[in-house]
Amino acid sequence: MTKQPSKRGISNVRAAFVDANRALEEAKLDPELLKDPNLERFGCKPGKWEGAPWDGMPPGCPVQVLGYNGTVTYCRSAAGQLTAIERWTNGEIENLFAPYISYALWAWPGFGPAGKDAEGNPTDPVVKRLERDRARNALINEGRRRGIFDPQDNVRGRGGWRDRGDRFVWNSGSFLWLVNGKKLEAARPSEYDGHFYEMKPDVLQPWAEPVDHESSPAATILGSLKTWSFENSLDALFILGWMATGLMGGALEWRPVIFTTGGAGVGKSTLQGLIKRTLGKALLDTTDTTQAGIYQRVRNDCLPVMVDELENKAGSNRAMTIVELARLAASGGYMNRGGADHEGVMFQARNSFLMSAINPPPLETQDRSRMPILNLARLDKSRKASDIVVRDEDGRMILRQIMDGWNAFQSEILPRWKKALHDAGLDARAQATYGTLLAAAELLVGPVVMDEMGIDVTEMLRAGDIIAGLTASERSEQTDNWQECLEHVLASPIEAWRSGERITVGSVMDDYRRKGIDLDQAKHRLAAAGLGLRKEGDPGEWGSLAIPYKKLPALARIFQDTKWHGGVWGSALKQGPKDVVVRDMEPKFHTLRIAGVPMKCLLIDMKAFDGIAGGEGV
Numbered sequence: 326m327t328k329q330p331s332k333r334g335i336s337n338v339r340a341a342f343v344d345a346n347r348a349l350e351e352a353k354l355d356p357e358l359l360k361d362p363n364l365e366r367f368g369c370k371p372g373k374w375e376g377a378p379w380d381g382m383p384p385g386c387p388v389q390v391l392g393y394n395g396t397v398t399y400c401r402s403a404a405g406q407l408t409a410i411e412r413w414t415n416g417e418i419e420n421l422f423a424p425y426i427s428y429a430l431w432a433w434p435g436f437g438p439a440g441k442d443a444e445g446n447p448t449d450p451v452v453k454r455l456e457r458d459r460a461r462n463a464l465i466n467e468g469r470r471r472g473i474f475d476p477q478d479n480v481r482g483r484g485g486w487r488d489r490g491d492r493f494v495w496n497s498g499s500f501l502w503l504v505n506g507k508k509l510e511a512a513r514p515s516e517y518d519g520h521f522y523e524m525k526p527d528v529l530q531p532w533a534e535p536v537d538h539e540s541s542p543a544a545t546i547l548g549s550l551k552t553w554s555f556e557n558s559l560d561a562l563f564i565l566g567w568m569a570t571g572l573m574g575g576a577l578e579w580r581p582v583i584f585t586t587g588g589a590g591v592g593k594s595t596l597q598g599l600i601k602r603t604l605g606k607a608l609l610d611t612t613d614t615t616q617a618g619i620y621q622r623v624r625n626d627c628l629p630v631m632v633d634e635l636e637n638k639a640g641s642n643r644a645m646t647i648v649e650l651a652r653l654a655a656s657g658g659y660m661n662r663g664g665a666d667h668e669g670v671m672f673q674a675r676n677s678f679l680m681s682a683i684n685p686p687p688l689e690t691q692d693r694s695r696m697p698i699l700n701l702a703r704l705d706k707s708r709k710a711s712d713i714v715v716r717d718e719d720g721r722m723i724l725r726q727i728m729d730g731w732n733a734f735q736s737e738i739l740p741r742w743k744k745a746l747h748d749a750g751l752d753a754r755a756q757a758t759y760g761t762l763l764a765a766a767e768l769l770v771g772p773v774v775m776d777e778m779g780i781d782v783t784e785m786l787r788a789g790d791i792i793a794g795l796t797a798s799e800r801s802e803q804t805d806n807w808q809e810c811l812e813h814v815l816a817s818p819i820e821a822w823r824s825g826e827r828i829t830v831g832s833v834m835d836d837y838r839r840k841g842i843d844l845d846q847a848k849h850r851l852a853a854a855g856l857g858l859r860k861e862g863d864p865g866e867w868g869s870l871a872i873p874y875k876k877l878p879a880l881a882r883i884f885q886d887t888k889w890h891g892g893v894w895g896s897a898l899k900q901g902p903k904d905v906v907v908r909d910m911e912p913k914f915h916t917l918r919i920a921g922v923p924m925k926c927l928l929i930d931m932k933a934f935d936g937i938a939g940g941e942g943v
Contacts, residue, residue, distance in 0.1 A: 354424060358387055358403075362430035362452040371434040371452055378456070379463035383432040387425045390467040391521055392474025398465055399474045403428075405499075405513055405524035407480060413461035433460040474521075477673065481520045482625030483528055484574035484607075484676075485727070488518040493576055493731035495724065498527040504728045507535050523625055529572075529607035532718065532725035541726055542719040543769035547778075549599060549714075553592055554702035559795055562778055563697050564596070566762035568603060569769055571629025571677040572724050575657075576731070579757040582651045584688075585681040587701030593681050596701075597633060600679070602715040603723070604629060609676075616646040620660070620672050627675040630654075637686040644686035651678035655695045689809075695758060697796070723769060730768045739764040741782075745789030751796075759792055807901035808938070810889050811929060814872065817883045819854045830854055830870070834931055838867045855880030857917040857926055864907065864914065865930035871917045872898065873924040898927050905933045 362371055367384040369375075374383045382390070387403035402408045403425045410417050422429040436450035468474075486494045495502040500511040501522050509531060514522040538544075543565065550561035567583050574580070587593055601608055609622060610631040619630060630651075635644045653660055654674035685698075727734075742760040751759070767775050772782045780788050804812070815831030828850065837847040837858070847868075848858050855878070857871030873880060874895045884890045889897050898906050907928040908915070917926055 355387070357385065358425040358428045360427065360431075362427045362434060363449075364431075366428075366431055371431045371436075374432065378433055378459040379466050382463065382467050385428075386432070387428060388421055388464070389515065390464055390471055391479075391516065392471040393465075393468035394474055398468040399476065400464065400468075401515055401521065401524075405515070407476070407521065407523050409476075410464075413457065413465075415455060415457050418455065418457060418460050429460060430455050433457075433463070476625075479519075479521050480523055480625045481575070482523045482627065483525055484627035485572055485576045486520075486522075486574070486627070487576040490518075491732075491735065493573075493728050494518075494522075495531060495572075495728060496522050497530045498525040500527075500530065502531050502728065504725075504731075507729075509533060509725070509728075525626075527606075528628065529605055529720055529724055531728055532721045534725070535729055536722045536725045537729075538769075538771035538773070540722070541769060542716065542722055543726070544774050546599070546603060546715070546719065547766075547770055547774065550596075553596060556700040556702065557795055558779065559792070560697070560699045562766045563699065563759075563762045564600070565769060566764070566766035567677060567679055568600060568629070569723065569727055569765035570761055571604065571679075572607065572727055573765070574627030574629070574677065575675040577677075577761065578657075579761055580655050580657075580675065580677040581758045581762050582655055582678045582680070582692075582696035583699060584685060584696050585679070585699045585701060586683070586685050588683055588703075590703045591701035593633075593701060597631060597681070599715060600631060603720050605717075605720050607720065607724075614647070615643055616650050619647065619650060620674060623674060623676060630676045630678050632678065632680045635680045635682045635685065637682070637684045644682075647680070648686060648688065648692050650674060651680065652692055652695055654678060695754065697758065697762070726769055734764060734768050738767055741785055742767075745785040746792060747789075748786060749789035749793035751789075751793060755796070759796060763792065805900065807898050807906065810894055810897040811901070811906075811934065812938070813887065813889070814856075814870075814883060814894075817854065819850055820879070830856060834858075834868070834870055837861075838931065852920045853879060854883060855919065857919045857924065859914070859917070859928060864910065864928070865932055867930075867932040867935075869907065869928040869930055871919070871924075871926035871928055873919060873926045875924060877919070877922075877924070895927065898929075902933075902937075905930055905937060 357366065360366060367374070369384070372378065375381065377383065389401040391399040391401060391407075393399065397409050397411045400408045400410065400421060402420070403422050408421055410421065418429060419426050430452050433456040434452040435454035435456045437453035439450045440448045442448055481496060483496050483498050486496065488494050492503060494517075496514055499514075501514050501517060503510045514524040516522075546568075547561060547565050550564050553561065555561060563583060567581065570577060570581055585593060585596065597610070601610060607628050608631055609619075609626070609628050610633070611619065611622070612633045614632065619632070623630065632647060635647060637644055650660065652658075654676045655678075657673060657675045660672045660674070688696075688698075739760060742764045743756045746756040746760050763780075767782060775782050780791060782788060815834070816829055818827050818829050819833065830851065833842070833847055833850045836842045837844070838861075842850075844858070844860050851858050851870075855873065857873070859865070859869040859871060861868040863869075872894070874892065876892050881890070884894055899908060903909065907930055910928070912925075915926055915928065916923055918924070919926075
C-alpha cells in the first residue's frame, strides 16, 4: 500500500508554492511608472495633471508624503523606506523616487527646445530634466497639508504590533502581514491604521499555511529544551514562552525578561544557539555591548533581544544600564538621552530581552520582579548539541501559530493564567511576568503537552498553586524598597566597639530585646549612628527603632553611596505598612532627643517587622 503523505508534509508543499509565487510578484516593477517621461500617464501629458505643478500631488505617485516637523518633510520613498528631507537637492529627489525616476520627470518636467520632423514641422517639446523647485514645492505643500508627523510616535519598525482592532500585525521588513480568518494577507509596509510601518531588510516571514498543535514544531523544541539541567522544572517552558513573546513584541502590554545564569559547561552557548536557529534574523543577539549600542540598533523595531556575557565587573555600570533598558522595554517606558548638537533623543523600547552571565550584575527588586532567573547546572556528558535539531521553517511556523492564535491568546489564555496566579496569591507584576510566559507556551504546545509538563490547564486553580510553589524561592528574593532600606540600616555597623567586636544597629536592637543591655545602653549605642529608641511597649512590644528624617552626619554616613542618600530614606521607609513603619501617632511619640538634639522620627515596630522578615537569630 502506498503511504499517504502526512498533514504536515502537504502543508509544507503548499507553503513552499505560496512562497515561490510571492517571490516572483515581489521582483516585479510597475510598468506604468517606468514609462518614458514624454508619454502620457493616467490620461495626462507630462506636467499637465490636475493641480500641477504644486496645488496637489500627481496621480499614481509612488512617493507618499506623511507630514512635516519643523523644516523636515517626511515621506515614504518609492522603495518603501521612511525618508526625512530638509535639503531638496536633485539627488535627494531622485533617491526619493528611485526606481521610478522617470515618473518624477513626467510629473515635473523641464522641457528642451522643440525639434523638427523630416518635413521641417516643429515637434512637441522633449522632457530633458527635472524641475527641482516645482517638485520640492509640491512635496513640501503636501507635507503641510498632511500635518505634523513625529517619527517617535508614528513609526513602527519590524516585529509584532497590534492595530486599533486588536488584530496582530507582523512587519517582517518587506511586508506587513495579517491573518484574516485562515487566510494570510500581505501588503507593502506603508501608512496603516494611524501608524507608518517602516520598510527594512526582511527578517522572518510567517508560514504560508495555518499551523496547529499537531503540525507545530513547538513540542519538539520544548523536548530539546528539557535536556538542559534547569534548576526549575518549568524553566524549559519559560524559554519556549519567551521565544513566542519575543515575536509578539509591541503587541503585548507586558514583555517578560529572562536572565540565565550558570558557570562553564552548563550549555548557555548551546541554548542561545537553539534560540538563534529558531528565531533566525528576527533575533537581535549581541555580546559585550552597551545600552547605547542596543537602542541604536533597535530603533523602531520591537524584535527580541538576546545579550550574552552580561557580567558584573568591578568599577563598571555597563551591565546595569542594559538591565535598566530591559526594565523599560518590559512596560514600553520611554528613555530620554542627550544627542548631537544638544538635541535630546527620546527612545521607546518594546523588545523582549533575554540576558545571560556567569556572574550577573546585582539586580534590584524592580528588576527581579520583571524576570525569572533561570539557573543552569552542568550538562550531562551524554547530551550533545548535535542532538538538537531546528529546521529553517520552525521560526516561521511558530510565528504563524502566534498570528492564528492571537485572538484566543489575548481574550482567553492570558486572562485565564493571570486569574489563576492572582488566586494563588501572586502580585500583579508576577501575574504579568509568569502569566504571559505560560500563556504563550500554552498557545504553542496546547493543553496535552502542558499536561505532560505537569500543568493541567483544565484545573487552573491547581495550576496556579503549582506555579506559586515552583516560583516561591525566586520570588522570595524580591524585597520591597522600604524593607531593603530598613535592612540596610539594621545591617550597618556603628562606630563604637564592644569587647573588640564591631556592633551593628540590628545587633543592638536584638541585645535590647533579649535583655542583654538596658534602655540607656541601647540608646547610647544607637545615638552613635544618629538613631534613637523608644522603650518596649511604647509603642512596640519589643521597642521601636527611631529613624530621623533629618540628615544627621552619622545617619548620612549609613546611607552614603546608596540610592536612599540625601534624606531619601524617609520617603522610602514610608512605603512600608503602617503597623511596621509607624508615622501617624501623636507628635510627642515621634519626637526624640538623639545625641542631645530633638529630632522628628519614623518609628519601626521591631516585633511587627520580625513578623514580616522572619528568620532565625544567630
